[in-house]
Amino acid sequence: xxxxxxxxxxxxxxxxxxxxxxxxxxxxxxxxxxxxxxxxxxxxxxxxxxxxxxxxxxxxxxxxxxxxxxxxxxxxxxxxxxxxxxxxxxxxxxxxxxxxxxxxxxxxxxxxxxxxxxxxxxxxxxxxxxxxxxxxxxxxxxxxxxxxxxxxxxxxxxxxxxxxxxxxxxxxxxxxxxxxxxxxxxxxxxxxxxxxxxxxxxxxxxxxxxxxxxxxxxxxxxxxxxxxxxxxxxxxxxxxxxxxxxxxxxxxxxxxxxxxxxxxxxxxxxxxxxxxxxxxxxxxxxxxxxxxxxxxxxxxxxxxxxxxxxxxxxxxxxxxxxxxxxxxxxxxxxxxxxxxxxxxxxxxxxxxxxxxxxxxxxxxxxxxxxxxxxxxxxxxxxxxxxxxxxxxxxxxxxxxxxxxxxxxxxxxxxxxxxxxxxxxxxxxxxxxxxxxxxxxxxxxxxxxxxxxxxxxxxxxxxxxxxxxxxxxxxxxxxxxxxxxxxxxxxxxxxxx
Amino acid sequence: xxxxxxxxxxxxxxxxxxxxxxxxxxxxxxxxxxxxxxxxxxxxxxxxxxxxxxxxxxxxxxxxxxxxxxxxxxxxxxxxxxxxxxxxxxxxxxxxxxxxxxxxxxxxxxxxxxxxxxxxxxxxxxxxxxxxxxxxxxxxxxxxxxxxxxxxxxxxxxxxxx
Numbered sequence: 001x002x003x004x005x006x007x008x009x010x011x012x013x014x015x016x017x018x019x020x021x022x023x024x025x026x027x028x029x030x031x032x033x034x035x036x037x038x039x040x041x042x043x044x045x046x047x048x049x050x051x052x053x054x055x056x057x058x059x060x061x062x063x064x065x066x067x068x069x070x071x072x073x074x075x076x077x078x079x080x081x082x083x084x085x086x087x088x089x090x091x092x093x094x095x096x097x098x099x100x101x102x103x104x105x106x107x108x109x110x111x112x113x114x115x116x117x118x119x120x121x122x123x124x125x126x127x128x129x130x131x132x133x134x135x136x137x138x139x140x141x142x143x144x145x146x147x148x149x150x151x152x153x154x155x156x157x158x159x160x161x162x163x164x165x166x167x168x169x170x171x172x173x174x175x176x177x178x179x180x181x182x183x184x185x186x187x188x189x190x191x192x193x194x195x196x197x198x199x200x201x202x203x204x205x206x207x208x209x210x211x212x213x214x215x216x217x218x219x220x221x222x223x224x225x226x227x228x229x230x231x232x233x234x235x236x237x238x239x240x241x242x243x244x245x246x247x248x249x250x251x252x253x254x255x256x257x258x259x260x261x262x263x264x265x266x267x268x269x270x271x272x273x274x275x276x277x278x279x280x281x282x283x284x285x286x287x288x289x290x291x292x293x294x295x296x297x298x299x300x301x302x303x304x305x306x307x308x309x310x311x312x313x314x315x316x317x318x319x320x321x322x323x324x325x326x327x328x329x330x331x332x333x334x335x336x337x338x339x340x341x342x343x344x345x346x347x348x349x350x351x352x353x354x355x356x357x358x359x360x361x362x363x364x365x366x367x368x369x370x371x372x373x374x375x376x377x378x379x380x381x382x383x384x385x386x387x388x389x390x391x392x393x394x395x396x397x398x399x400x401x402x403x404x405x406x407x408x409x410x411x412x413x414x415x416x417x418x419x420x421x422x423x424x425x426x427x428x429x430x431x432x433x434x435x436x437x438x439x440x441x442x443x444x445x446x447x448x449x450x451x452x453x454x455x456x457x458x459x460x461x462x463x464x465x466x467x468x469x470x471x472x473x474x475x476x477x478x479x480x481x482x483x484x485x486x487x488x489x490x491x492x493x494x495x496x
Numbered sequence: 497x498x499x500x501x502x503x504x505x506x507x508x509x510x511x512x513x514x515x516x517x518x519x520x521x522x523x524x525x526x527x528x529x530x531x532x533x534x535x536x537x538x539x540x541x542x543x544x545x546x547x548x549x550x551x552x553x554x555x556x557x558x559x560x561x562x563x564x565x566x567x568x569x570x571x572x573x574x575x576x577x578x579x580x581x582x583x584x585x586x587x588x589x590x591x592x593x594x595x596x597x598x599x600x601x602x603x604x605x606x607x608x609x610x611x612x613x614x615x616x617x618x619x620x621x622x623x624x625x626x627x628x629x630x631x632x633x634x635x636x637x638x639x640x641x642x643x644x645x646x647x648x649x650x651x652x653x654x655x656x657x658x
Contacts, residue, residue: 011541026523029523033516033519033520033523036515036516036519037516039512040509040512040513040516043505043508043509043512044509045508046505047502047509049503050497050501050502051502054497055497086521086524087524088520088523090522091516092519092520095516101612114619124569152592152597155592188564216597218573218599345506345507345510346506346510348502348503348506349500349506349509373509373510373513374510375510375511376514377513380510380513380514380516380517381513383517384516384517384520385525387517387520387521390524391524394524396578397577398578399575399577400574400577400579400595400596401592402573402574402597402599405574440640467580467581467582468579468580468581468584470593
């Protein structure tokens with residue numbers, strides 16, 4: 001497969017000439033990278049078949065081609081609607097999504113009886129469903145690019161989105177357990193055989209609200225302060241909102257029994273606060289509050305039990321997973337054994353035993369993939385995540401309005417934090433929590449929400465990289481003539 | 497399938513994965529160091545070799561003085577922001593439709609604008625409450641802006657860069 005890739009690599013590298021201008025849209029580089037990513041996905045599928053079937057079927061390229069068509073559609077939409085968007089985002093996400101689909105198909109093949117494996121349909125099983133979800137998620141992301149032509153317009157709906165976010169977070173908590181509980185965590189809305197995880201979407205809505213709120217309040221939060229030990233601490237009454245969000249995230253922890261989501265919301269808020277005010281004290285306050293809260297929940301779980309018991313159990317498993325390796329610690333132990341037996345280079349795609357790990361298609365997908373591609377391949381995937389986060393932060397740095405800066409920075413950080421929470425969980429760095437691995441895990445909600453997140457980042461990076469004389473509203477006509485429409489036009493001011 | 501083929505494919509896949517990573521890094525590398533070297537901002541005609549273009553551009557620049565190609569925010573909340581200058585004017589203010597939206601207590605909704613004329617940029621105050629300053633001097637009418645001289649608006653400071 002490496003031989004087949006070479007002709008693809010060279011256009012990608014020659015497209016990167018030293019004299020490429022910032023103002024160039026770089027869409028061709030994006031297309032070449034996308035092709036390279038799909039070649040990787042096809043190669044992955046071929047190696048899986050070679051290992052599991054002992055032969056490569058003639059249709060091994062079909063999932064990669066189907067994904068390639070979907071992403072090509074997204075690429076064309078970006079060419080049309082966001083021509084200056086970051087060229088690295090789409091291929092990086094496409095690679096992760098493709099490897100995820102490939103791995104889920106590999107699980108389907110592993111589950112099937114050896115005789116049926118060769119005839120297993122491409123659009124069947126978890127892998128096929130994930131393929132369909134990818135199509136839906138990409139259509140949603142393209143739709144967002146169509147609707148949202150200017151990210152600043154979103155700030156008009158900030159309060160609506162904030163309310164929607166809180167409602168989405170709260171729905172699973174108030175629903176009776178049989179509609180919302182899976183594996184002890186109440187994070188879902190289950191209707192029939194169908195379950196969605198509203199928290200994934202709430203993330204985006206809440207972040208837009210945080211960004212809007214902080215753009216309005218940043219002066220107060222960053223200027224009025226007392227200096228203690230060389231660090232500026234805010235006034236007591238300005239702590240109100242952060243304490244409020246802390247309480248909400250603790251309520252999530254208690255009623256939805258999910259540490260990961262609560263850590264995600266709280267981290268998201270503290271970091272947007274930090275980006276807005278540039279005060280290190282917020283990070284310190286945030287860390288102290290969160291660790292204090294988590295420790296309190298642990299102690300309460302050990303003594304009182306009740307709603308805290310679930311968290312206590314998870315912390316106990318984390319502290320010593322080998323205490324009950326066939327009982328409570330089974331999943332984590334199997335994940336660790338998988339990662340360990342993978343070693344540096346892994347057993348090869350299709351040659352491992354990921355099905356030994358319970359829930360390997362969701363939370364533990366990283367352990368399952370890690371067994372087969374080893375530390376060497378896993379690090380590459382983590383670097384791809386790192387690059388996505390870096391591109392998001394870069395878009396935040398480069399964009400010209402505060403609201404866009406906060407949204408891009410916050411979204412990029414949230415994505416990174418989510419990867420940290422789940423990868424830290426399966427590698428026993430922090431207590432395991434039920435987070436999905438963005439773009440890899442099976443599941444429509446997570447895939448759709450994360451593709452929407454990428455669409456927002458694409459939109460903001462387009463705004464950041466677009467030269468001022470290209471579009472950007474009627475105000476910037478080439479030639480610099482008198483702007484007759486500027487003074488009379490109705491305006492939307494973020495800070496009243 | 498022979499063992500050798502599978503082994504080669506396995507390691508080939510891992511190497512290809514890293515080739516992808518480094519290709520992405522290569523594509524974004526210029527962005528990481530953007531601003532470290534000056535670049536001409538308006539899209540140059542495609543197909544013209546980059547090296548020859550820069551050589552051709554240098555004497556032209558030296559003749560008519562260095563042209564401004566970037567507007568950089570050096571102080572204030574947007575510090576670090578760069579705007580690639582084109583042919584169009586740049587409006588600065590708190591209004592959301594400004595080119596540079598500054599959220600500064602001392603800035604007006606439509607505070608000032610930068611207008612290019614024959615390659616020279618002029619700053620013009622749009623009747624702001626607290627005024628616009630070019631270095632230390634208050635801007636009253638359209639004033640030419642030299643490279644590297646700070647334009648101050650409230651707590652925000654801007655500079656033209658080549």
